[in-house]
């Protein structure tokens with residue numbers, strides 16, 4: 478979109494860690510040069526007592542925060558909440574998060590996409606019932622069902638055999654582990670903007686390893702964020718098989734189509750998703766994770782991308798307000814809850 482002159486004030490409500498990584502001087506300065514002021518929301522004070530804000534950008538959890546957003550929207554109906562809490566909540570459960578993938582219709586491609594085979598287990602009794610997981614091939618990854626940003630929600634286990642399932646704590650999702658060359662693609666979405674980057678992932682599991690492994694359950698957490706340093710000091714060679722530089726990117730048009738489809742279906746503007754390429758086929762891609770408001774600062778040039786997005790939001794808001802003036806508009810539930818540029 479062309480540069481526009483509609484600036485505004487954006488209140489951001491973020492946890493301290495997120496604030497430190499996302500709110501950099503470089504972002505504040507660039508945004509300001511385009512008329513966008515970013516103002517911190519003080520989480521110790523009611524949101525309604527702060528502002529005025531044209532838009533509230535947020536990644537906070539809990540019922541109290543949801544209530545505060547509702548109250549704010551009632552008091553300031555023209556203010557935008559990015560994104561709608563109801564839409565974000567879908568990503569807090571690893572089953573509903575990926576259900577959206579089956580809703581996407583993308584045609585005329587040689588490449589295909591989907592999700593790995595998975596089941597959800599809510600209790601120990603089902604976990605110990607062989608019928609529950611008879612359709613799954615081992616190894617599997619056990620993931621906490623809840624994906625609420627807590628450290629616990631990122632604690633995964635690679636499970637090689639059935640006899641260690643009793644060590645897991647439901648509710649969990651058991652997802653087939655798919656060999657993918659040790660590289661994951663992270664696709665960052667900021668409104669219409671889509672950027673795919675490569676990150677390291679779990680290495681492939683060989684056929685020998687599947688039967689001869691000494692540890693039948695291997696715990697891990699946030700592999701893609703491990704510093705390179707960790708890989709360099711990797712004495713048992715766990716990361717040796719990763720070939721980040723040699724890995725070919727997925728076709729960009731394909732990734733963009735999936736990203737835009739997900740964005741529309743999820744009614745979200747700010748998210749990323751993790752994709753792996755199934756090593757058995759080479760042209761089959763599996764979406765394994767979708768995250769709300771991820772670590773954008775890790776995306777090269779994030780300041781320009783986010784600033785453009787803020788300007789687009791302000792322009793669209795202004796246009797919608799102008800269109801709304803002088804005529805009666807019937808607001809649907811849909812456009813009350815979500816706003817997309």
Ligand SMILES: O=P(O)(O)O[C@@H]1[C@@H](OP(=O)(O)O)[C@H](OP(=O)(O)O)[C@H](O)[C@H](OP(=O)(O)O)[C@H]1OP(=O)(O)O
Nearest residue numbers: 495625626627699702751766768769770771772773
């Ligand atoms: O902190 P960062 O920069 O590593 O960002 C995390 C994301 O990393 P990514 O950008 O995908 O590499 C991270 O993505 P993954 O789940 O690791 O794929 C999450 O989005 C995480 O948020 P939450 O803990 O799930 O609420 C994100 O954490 P928060 O910054 O939101 O706490």
Ligand SMILES: Nc1ncnc2c1ncn2[C@@H]1O[C@H](COP(=O)(O)OP(=O)(O)O)[C@@H](O)[C@H]1O
Nearest residue numbers: 593631652653654655678679700701751765766
């Ligand atoms: N089905 C799978 N097959 C192979 N590797 C996987 C699979 N699911 C997850 N992984 C690996 O585990 C990591 C963490 O899983 P993910 O679902 O992305 O959880 P988180 O929300 O903690 O990032 C991924 O980045 C990837 O390296």
Ligand SMILES: [Mg+2]
Nearest residue numbers: 751765766767
């Ligand atoms: Mg992930």
Ligand SMILES: [Mg+2]
Nearest residue numbers: 624766767768
């Ligand atoms: Mg995640």
